[in-house]
Amino acid sequence: MTRTTLKRLGIAIVCGLVGLAINIWRTGSSAPLLVGRMVTLPVAILFGPWFGIIASVIAATAGIGIFANGVWVAPLEALQKLNAQSCTCGCDLTVARCRADDPTCGVSLPLAKEIVKQIAAAR
Numbered sequence: 837m838t839r840t841t842l843k844r845l846g847i848a849i850v851c852g853l854v855g856l857a858i859n860i861w862r863t864g865s866s867a868p869l870l871v872g873r874m875v876t877l878p879v880a881i882l883f884g885p886w887f888g889i890i891a892s893v894i895a896a897t898a899g900i901g902i903f904a905n906g907v908w909v910a911p912l913e914a915l916q917k918l919n920a921q922s923c924t925c926g927c928d929l930t931v932a933r934c935r936a937d938d939p940t941c942g943v944s945l946p947l948a949k950e951i952v953k954q955i956a957a958a959r
């Protein structure tokens with residue numbers, strides 16, 4: 837690979853990521869992929885179809901699901917809930933803390949499972 841090719845590959849990847857960010861942001865609106873396409877299309881025009889394909893493939897992953905809401909927001913939401921809800925076993929800790937400090941606690945485990953289940957079901 838020449839320096840120019842590497843540089844163009846880098847720009848294609850950056851544009852793909854920008855497109856991806858826009859696609860994630862616009863997901864749920866009327867034409868999410870079209871807006872992301874506005875970023876990736878110039879890459880194809882300037883550098884040729886291969887770089888355009890790289891950029892649009894990166895941008896399109898927003899629609900595939902790797903970065904879909906349920907996949908990356910749910911664990912964060914679960915973590916936040918686990919850290920907010922207090923354990924009822926008498927340990928005076930949050931569910932998350934109790935799981936970490938007292939893995940043998942028989943109360944926090946079903947509590948934690950229930951929280952994760954609820955969030956998963958809400959998606």
Ligand SMILES: [Zn+2]
Binds near residue numbers: 943
């Ligand atoms: Zn506990």
